[in-house]
Amino acid sequence: MAMEKHMNADFIHDDQRFDDIHTNQEKKHNESIQKFVQTESKLISEEANSINSFNEAGNNDDWVTAQSHLISNLPVEQKIIDQNKGGLLVEFGNLQGFLPNSQMPELKNISQSNQAFEFKRRMIGTMMRLLVIEVDKKRNRLIFSAKFGREDQSYSQLAGLNIGQTMSAKVVNLVQFGAFVDLGRGTNGLVHISELFWQRINHPSEIMKIGDEITVTVQEIDLDRNRVSLSRKALQPNPWLEIEGRYKVGDLVEGQITSIRPFGIFLKLATGVEGLLYESEYSNDGQATLRDSAKPGEKILVRIISIQPDQQRISLSLQQVTMEEQLTWNMHRDQLVAQRVISISSDDINRKTYTSEEIT
Secondary structure, eight states: OHHHHHHHHHHHHHHHHHHHHHHHHHHHHHHHHHHHHHHHHHHHHHHHHHHHHHHHHHHHHHHHHHHHHHHHTOOEEEEEEEEETTEEEEEETTEEEEEEGGGOGGGTTOOOHHHHHHHHHHHTTOEEEEEEEEEETTTTEEEEESOHHHHHHHHHHHHTOOTTOEEEEEEEEEETTEEEEEEETTEEEEEEGGGTOSSOOSOGGGTOOTTOEEEEEEEEEETTTTEEEEESGGGSOOGGGGHHHHOOTTOEEEEEEEEEETTEEEEEEETTEEEEEEGGGSOTTOHHHHHHHOOTTOEEEEEEEEEEGGGTEEEEESTTSOHHHHHHHHHTHHHHHHHSEEEEEOSSOEEEEEOTTTTO
8 A cells, every 4th residue: 555655656756757847848949939030030120121221222322313313404214103183103213203294295285184194094104204303302202394305496486486477377275265276396375265356255166176277476475484375366357446437426236145244244246346235234124134134146226335446345335225216126127137227216316226237
């Protein structure tokens, strides 16, 4: 019995010793693994730091290179990598630069956003010849321009123009405020909508289309902004030069409504000649009615109350047209159109009346 207890005690002691040996071995193994992991982590960290230092050094070199191109003003060939609403993204070593829409001459005459998007999409992946125009490392700004070559040529072309010079031009784009035309050698000019035609128009497309050849005269040259302003109507007969010989204050005229504004109604009296019927000169009892019922194209009888040829203004009044004159005009409208000029007579009226067709 005592021997059995002694043997059991030995077995327990041996088990504990075995467990201690196993535990020590496992501890040493874990320590080895931990040491290995720490060593590998250190190596990885050192490698990452080396890579970051290399990239930073590379970026610094790219900033220095960009600055040198800015100073030298020499063009560089760079790859377009993407686009956004504002322009194109440019690859420059480890840096990413930006080419704004305003610095791309090709977009100058593109008014539709979908057309601009399509043009920029086609540029992705291509190489473009660009100028560095801004370098700011602190703000991480690297800006390019694609204007240099064409702008230099355009500048020379504009410098050779003279005020009053007449030339042929091709319509390349129509926008709300006017028509862009090609003067040759990549030089474009603007004919403002007010300089297209003597008569008021709402959009250039009413009188021309892209591709039309037109004759224009040079009105203004701005070499600093690289712009030239042109006129088409200056080459057409000015209907206002003889306006005082055709009209006088007090005349009754038939006008065609061309535009309705909050302050009054514009009436076409002849080709290129419009008068303004101010709201204050509507009839005393029908101001609201006329404003609400008047429609473009409708004809009404009005009296001329002011003529200012130098300002190209004619003021009209409906209020000063008598009931007798209105009735007579309504009764003889067909005759007015046929005879062009007639007299409206009553007990106290004997005035000349012009129709809008009389001097067209």
